[in-house]
Amino acid sequence: MSAPIEIANITKRYGALTVLEDITLHIEPGEFVVFLGPSGCGKSTLLRMIAGLEAVDGGTISLGGERIDTLPPGKRGVAMVFQSYALYPHMTVAQNMGFGLENLKTPKNEIARRVQSAAETLEIAHLLDRKPAKLSGGQRQRVAIGRAIVKEPQAFLFDEPLSNLDAALRGRTRLELAQLHQRLGATMIFVTHDQVEAMTLADRIVILNDRRIEQMGAPMEIYQRPATKFVAQFVGSPAMCFLPVTGMTDAAQGVTLDVEGAGKIEIDVRLPAGFRRDGASVGIRAEDAKVLDRGQPGIAVGVKVVERLGDRAFIYGTLDNGTEFVVEDSGRSTVASGDVIQIGFDPNALHIFDGDGRAYHHSEEA
Amino acid sequence: MAESYRRSRWSNALFVAPYLVVFFALLVFPLFWGMWLSLNKVDLFGGGQFIGLRNYARVLSDPVFHQAVRNTVVFVAVSVPTLVGLGLFLALALNKTTRGSSFLRGLYFSSSILSVTIVTLIWRIVFIPNDGLMALIFNVLGLEPIGFLSTKGWSLFSVGVATVWWCIGLPMMLLLAALQQIPADLYEAAALDNAGKWRVLTRITLPSIKPTIMLVAVIQIVMQFQLFGQALIMTNGGPAGSSRPIVMYIYETAFIRWDVGMGAAASELLFVIILCAAMFQYWISSRKEVA
Ligand SMILES: Nc1ncnc2c1ncn2[C@@H]1O[C@H](COP(=O)(O)OP(=O)(O)OP(=O)(O)O)[C@@H](O)[C@H]1O
Ligand SMILES: [Mg+2]
Numbered sequence: 001m002s003a004p005i006e007i008a009n010i011t012k013r014y015g016a017l018t019v020l021e022d023i024t025l026h027i028e029p030g031e032f033v034v035f036l037g038p039s040g041c042g043k044s045t046l047l048r049m050i051a052g053l054e055a056v057d058g059g060t061i062s063l064g065g066e067r068i069d070t071l072p073p074g075k076r077g078v079a080m081v082f083q084s085y086a087l088y089p090h091m092t093v094a095q096n097m098g099f100g101l102e103n104l105k106t107p108k109n110e111i112a113r114r115v116q117s118a119a120e121t122l123e124i125a126h127l128l129d130r131k132p133a134k135l136s137g138g139q140r141q142r143v144a145i146g147r148a149i150v151k152e153p154q155a156f157l158f159d160e161p162l163s164n165l166d167a168a169l170r171g172r173t174r175l176e177l178a179q180l181h182q183r184l185g186a187t188m189i190f191v192t193h194d195q196v197e198a199m200t201l202a203d204r205i206v207i208l209n210d211r212r213i214e215q216m217g218a219p220m221e222i223y224q225r226p227a228t229k230f231v232a233q234f235v236g237s238p239a240m241c242f243l244p245v246t247g248m249t250d251a252a253q254g255v256t257l258d259v260e261g262a263g264k265i266e267i268d269v270r271l272p273a274g275f276r277r278d279g280a281s282v283g284i285r286a287e288d289a290k291v292l293d294r295g296q297p298g299i300a301v302g303v304k305v306v307e308r309l310g311d312r313a314f315i316y317g318t319l320d321n322g323t324e325f326v327v328e329d330s331g332r333s334t335v336a337s338g339d340v341i342q343i344g345f346d347p348n349a350l351h352i353f354d355g356d357g358r359a360y361h362h363s364e365e366a
Numbered sequence: 367m368a369e370s371y372r373r374s375r376w377s378n379a380l381f382v383a384p385y386l387v388v389f390f391a392l393l394v395f396p397l398f399w400g401m402w403l404s405l406n407k408v409d410l411f412g413g414g415q416f417i418g419l420r421n422y423a424r425v426l427s428d429p430v431f432h433q434a435v436r437n438t439v440v441f442v443a444v445s446v447p448t449l450v451g452l453g454l455f456l457a458l459a460l461n462k463t464t465r466g467s468s469f470l471r472g473l474y475f476s477s478s479i480l481s482v483t484i485v486t487l488i489w490r491i492v493f494i495p496n497d498g499l500m501a502l503i504f505n506v507l508g509l510e511p512i513g514f515l516s517t518k519g520w521s522l523f524s525v526g527v528a529t530v531w532w533c534i535g536l537p538m539m540l541l542l543a544a545l546q547q548i549p550a551d552l553y554e555a556a557a558l559d560n561a562g563k564w565r566v567l568t569r570i571t572l573p574s575i576k577p578t579i580m581l582v583a584v585i586q587i588v589m590q591f592q593l594f595g596q597a598l599i600m601t602n603g604g605p606a607g608s609s610r611p612i613v614m615y616i617y618e619t620a621f622i623r624w625d626v627g628m629g630a631a632a633s634e635l636l637f638v639i640i641l642c643a644a645m646f647q648y649w650i651s652s653r654k655e656v657a
């Protein structure tokens with residue numbers, strides 16, 4: 001029931017506008033892949049090309065070893081869950097779920113059996129005779145998933161299926177989707193621009209930006225070792241802080257950086273010969289920096305806003321030279337806006353970006 | 367604040383007064399006056415005399431009226447399904463965003479803005495014997511020409527063709543508007559569900575626009591029962607009254623023979639017929655909804 005997906009050199013144009021260029025991606029059978037990226041980067045377009053709802057301008061798509069980009073949508077063996085759910089308004093829930101099988105001339109009792117079992121899985125068995133208009137948003141969403149399940153497709157495609165749900169329901173449905181994936185073991189592709197969804201659901205995240213795949217990898221790999229400055233700033237909340245690097249000298253172990261606003265910092269990192277120094281910067285995540293006790297030497301930060309989340313607090317401020325900076329503190333933090341605090345960090349937690357935006361990390365994690 | 371907002375003031379009525387004046391003067395008053403007239407003996411020289419339901423009895427026993435009712439019912443029974451069916455067909459065919467289809471939409475709709483005189487003129491040119499377009503075509507094909515406007519059966523048919531041609535724009539536009547309201551992702555879901563063209567049409571498109579189809583049918587029933595101008599100018603109801611519709615009967619009775627009371631009675635009967643037909647149509651459609 002699960003099959004690998006092979007996307008090779010896919011290109012998509014709308015007139016003169018190239019949305020995706022030369023995308024190549026291999027998805028393992030049973031893998032849960034999330035397409036993540038800013039709005040308008042072509043996530044939906046790529047998904048819809050796999051589904052067959054959008055023509056392919058170059059390259060091929062295969063599912064389970066068979067080329068599918070030339071087949072009509074219904075013959076591809078994929079099922080899609082739309083953001084708007086796209087339930088047929090004049091059919092009952094059961095008819096909605098069975099419509100695809102009916103079109104394949106599946107025997108009636110087989111349809112009924114599969115609809116019933118999917119409905120039980122999704123806990124919507126009591127809704128089977130209702131029309132979509134009489135369902136809540138969450139129930140509709142389940143029906144949409146149910147409609148995909150009954151087809152027993154080789155791959156599931158989801159286009160931001162949780163974005164119309166409220167926060168609590170979204171969290172719950174996210175968990176259920178993860179369970180569903182475990183139970184079905186099917187290949188799933190999930191489009192979102194919600195990082196939490198991406199981090200929690202994905203076996204692998206594919207970050208799309210500016211027509212290309214910016215990086216793909218396991219969620220923690222993406223988070224801890226972003227390949228580019230774009231990924232570093234796109235993933236993680238609050239966003240990573242960046243400090244410009246003005247000078248660089250080789251040190252015994254790694255390099256010593258002249259970081260604007262933070263002075264000289266020695267980092268154990270191996271930089272290649274081609275490292276472009278002009279425009280280089282370092283980045284640090286809020287949780288890698290800490291507030292130092294009063295009197296300890298560190299980098300001074302003028303506190304602007306303290307965002308208290310209960311278990312922790314984010315302190316937003318600026319360095320002496322005006323660069324914005326965020327540091328995480330415990331929930332019991334007594335820092336208040338207007339304070340000037342000293343912060344410190346482990347130099348090896350820094351991410352270094354060259355002038356082209358390529359990222360380098362502390363050597364040991366390699 | 368909420369209280370003063372809710373309290374009704376007579377001065378508020380001023381805002382609806384202009385509409386109400388027009389409504390009463392042009393709709394309510396004539397409606398009741400017509401009812402009153404139908405209960406009186408009224409002729410050219412005025413002077414009403416209350417005669418109860420006698421006008422109705424006269425109309426109902428008039429064989430000319432029977433024939434007119436028969437003609438009109440046949441006309442409505444054929445022209446309304448044609449208008450709805452053809453309108454639906456055109457709407458489905460032109461529900462695209464190509465330049466060609468926008469042009470054709472405009473073309474099909476353009477006939478609606480013509481006046482009845484021009485429409486009938488055009489179709490007289492088509493149907494008239496000897497020099498008409500149909501006569502020419504029949505000649506070329508070597509067939510016996512048909513006197514479209516002067517043969518029993520064909521005359522009402524010709525009026526129907528002209529009417530469909532004239533009226534097709536509105537059903538097409540209404541249905542087209544309804545089609546464009548259907549979300550595109552329903553069709554995408556259907557494509558992923560392997561639905562063929564026919565299944566998409568019957569299970570998604572038609573159910574989605576059913577309310578509009580019903581609306582178009584009711585509008586057309588009401589309009590086509592009032593057939594008049596085309597029949598008057600194209601055939602003058604002939605031959606032998608075989609294309610005379612009810613409104614023409616009313617016109618002849620009230621304004622040619624000046625039997626105004628009897629004409630008013632026939633009008634009231636037409637009103638009842640239209641009301642029943644529209645309600646019946648509505649009932650049929652809403653009954654299926656429940657099943
Ligand atoms: N039919 C179309 N014609 C022209 N341009 C289009 C069309 N559909 C999408 N685009 C463009 O293609 C780009 C990618 O669109 P897409 O819907 O894939 O973005 P997305 O990554 O899904 O964004 P979002 O997160 O907002 O859903 C956008 O710049 C969009 O303007
Ligand atoms: Mg999208």
